[in-house]
Amino acid sequence: MPLTVLVFLPAFAGLLALLLPAGRAQYARWVALAGSLVALALSIVLFFDFETGAGFQFIDRETWIDVGAFEIQYFLAVDGLSLPLVVLTTFLTTAAVLVSFNIEYRPRAYFACLMVLSTAVLGVFTAMDFLLFFLFWELELFPMYLLISVWGSGRREYSAMKFVLYTVAGSAFMLVAILALAFSAGTFDMQVLGTETITTAVLPLRWVFLFLFIGFAVKLPIVPLHTWLPDAHSDAPTAVSVMLAGVLLKMGGYAIIRTCVTILPDQANDYGIWLAAIGSISVLYGAFVTFRQTDVKRLIAYSSVSHMGLVLLGIGALGTTAMVGAAYQMLAHGLITGMLFVVVGLMYERTHTREIGRLGGLARQMPLIATGLVFAGFASVGLPALAGFIAEVTVFLGAFQKHEWAVIMAIFGVVLSAGYILWTLQRVVFGPVRHEWDEADDQKHWWEHASVVGLAVLVILLGVYPDLIMDMLDPAIEVVSARVGA
């Protein structure tokens, strides 16, 4: 029951916001904030109630559609891999609501979309029936499309449509794979699929693996399936960028571990080297292109491609350490990149530009925003005592034995990220003051502080106390790596 409440609570709050009378539209943000805070509190309670190492918990399970040969279940559960991602989602949803507090255009519909998006993502992380999983996966598209195309900027219709078409194209492959698995194993139950070995298959299992991977790789995204991401980011409103970078990309990494690797361990062993290679290439390629960006949001988007490459590198190594590192990297990247987008959003509200060439000297006029940007920037560079460092090093250490060359390539990303981040900081934050922003108010609203400080605290916490999460991740990943025999 608690998981069901948690998953649908944001959507319920969104519905309430939508139903507010027109004269009370400005209260939509408070409804959304209340909903997201309750969801956050509930997820934290679950986090501390979770019994580490005891498999799937908080199970909600009902037969939903029974058609003889197949039983489709309403099946929600979390394990040590998904629960941290659930907390990440509720946390970033709260941050996203806070940074949207001054939305004026159709706030009721806006917050409804944002909260439904949160429900969809929570559903993906908790669904243990493959068809239910797929439904939540697709559900995420509607609010995203609306959020980008209605509340976005620039070429927003183009970017929204590109995002949807890309995901749907990936989903087509995914659906074929899901059906093939169900027809082969006779069930949609992901827990069963993840423990049994499929002997007779209706489709060669390597194709199933590939199709699933394509569906998830689009979301991650990998090179060369990544070009929707910078477009979506640059045209999306701040809160949507936070959700997109913070949790939507993680659906891809999570699903690869949960399904590709767990359900098809033999194929994972065969193709692990390819995943690692694609991951490394994404790390480098993303970094090179990042250097050329002149729009701060596009820059962060390309750096995300680079950082998410590490997730795939870690998964491709298939060992416990490397996959724990990959999962940790998802959390770290979610917080750090979420924070980067929050800070850049605040900066944009004051300067009305994201062109690096037009920015400069912000450290004087906006010390708090500048500090936030420097902090998040260094977190992104992988500075020790912050979350990203633990993740990166764990991936590298875990993957080195298995894929020496892929790791040696990828560690160059460490220098490249320092290069593009520090160069950006130099041009945006430092240098002579530009007087057109002398009037800008650095410390306008409490909600802006709350989201920046909250994110920073978590980035530090995960950097100095990794066992808080690792203790939970480790047994769950151990199950997966045992299945692939690593």
Place this chain on the structure above:
Amino acid sequence: MTELFAAASGEVPGISEAVLWAIIVAPLAAFTAITLYLRKLPKVAGYLSIAAIAGSFVLSLITLVDVLGANGGIAIHTHEWFQAGPLEVALGVRIDGLTAVMLVVVSSVSLLVQVYSQGYMEGDPGYGRYYAYMSLFITAMLGLVLADNLFMLFIFWELVGLSSYLLIGFWFHKPSAAAAAKKAFIVTRIGDLGLLAAILLIWTRGGTFAIDQIHDLALAGTLGGTTITLFGLGLFAGAVGKSAQFPLHVWLPDAMEGPTPVSALIHAATMVAAGVYLMARFFPVLEAAPDAREVVGWIGAATVVVGASLALVQTDLKRVLAYSTISQLGYMMLALGVFGYAVAIFHLFTHAFFKALLFLGSGSVNHATNTFDMRRMGGLRTLMPITFWTFLIGTLSLAGVFPLAGFWSKDEILLEAWVNNKGLYTVAAIASFVTALYMFRAIFMTFFGEYKGGEAVDHEDEDSHFHGDPAHPHESSWVMTVPLLILTAGAIAAGWWAWGKEFHHFVEAAVPAEALHKAPDFSYWIAITSSLIAVAGIGTAWAIYHRGLVSSTEIRRIAFPLAALLERKFFLDDLYERAFAVQAFQRGWNRLVEQFDTFAVDGTVNGVGWVGQQSSRVLRHAQTGQVQLYGAGIAAGVFIVAIIVFIANPL
């Protein structure tokens, strides 16, 4: 978990673990308090920071006395930090002779520099921020030398890099400072790649990060020669970046953009010595990997030459000292390359005092003249007597004049080199002539002759906190001169600790005995030769820059190609920044990848979309809603199918 290793005499240090952690935590607490609560109270921030580092200093002294009492026995206190699969990472502190010496060097110089900064940074709008960053740096540096494993060492290693970045770019509104900060971080990170690779390698092959276990692995020889050589070279790559060794030395001169006390503490006495500390810490690895040791020695020698020769042509006093630091760090590496483990640390120890002294002296000069340009100084000998005499003693110590601190440590490096590698000895000896020459050039230009007026104060610059009168320079206040005097005592006497090889035995107890070579005995010949070389350098400087017996412009004219090469810093900055970073990397390679991304990758995506739209535009004509057309289509279809069937199955 606590492990104790008795020294040869059978004793172990009894210092409590809490004391060791407190050494790190005191400045960390100051940093946190300043950042969170004391933004509006800069004065209090300054006092708090000084109180914290004073606490660390006292505790470091207590630790040193304790370890001395145990004749250099080792204690390791370690705790599990986090764990992921087979990966187990620990946080722990290790105390032995090497760490005890480093603790005292770092905390004593830090304390003096922090006191000095009370005067030097007075009135700066970023006063509180300055003390916060300095406290962060001191935390990281103390953590670096206390870490009992390579993973934790790497963490603090990167954190000193961060604080160095923040302090170089302290006056961030100056484009040159912002650029220098970025350059320092990125260049050192290039070296850190090697260090990271070394960490990956040793964990993957050896399964540990612990310093003592890595010592054992290296000496046992179970890892195989290639692995241990690669590991050693990886460590050294990190050291090359951090300790500004050729060819990654280019960031250090630019780092002089930071406030002068920062240069004294971070970019002379402590952080830049971290690379030397790292190599000494893992000295058994160099012992087990002769190829790596050879590389260390020769890179050190190249750095000695590059630093000393570039110091000759600088006109900025701080840059003379920066290149001198590079050169001296080269001497330390060279010492490691000729088995001189204790000697390298000994030179690190003495260098910390006399080089911090020289930097703080240059800051005092700057405070009086508002410039670092030696061509605008001169004659300060009588105007600033304390600064002059302390600077002179620091210079004599650096030049290696008996009986000052630098004489003892440099002499031993030359001796080790003479015994173990004549080629390296030759380089080191020639460079010590140049060392005396460039330092006394600076002395004569700064303190002798006529005063040339300094730099006029720009009252328009709201960031300047200069409040003296460059036209009438005067001695600095006591908060600045007292640290100078104390450091002078160090620059004179720090070398005497090595009497009877006391210092050597103490730090040598920190590594397994089988990794060490017996140090050669004191040689009068080497000592006399090196003293004569130093005196020759001083005399040459006197002849050229004081008496003008030989014109320096004339020398420059005759040796024109060499002078040009030196003035352009061997063209390395042009090569790295213009040719590589800007042209080849950013405008070449990255642009190529970006174009590929835009046209090939995204172009394909948009192309697929375009094909979809175009084909629907064509296919739309098939769906007109006219029944006749559909009927015709069906008829045509049936006809075609009939033909195919007919062809496939002929009657």
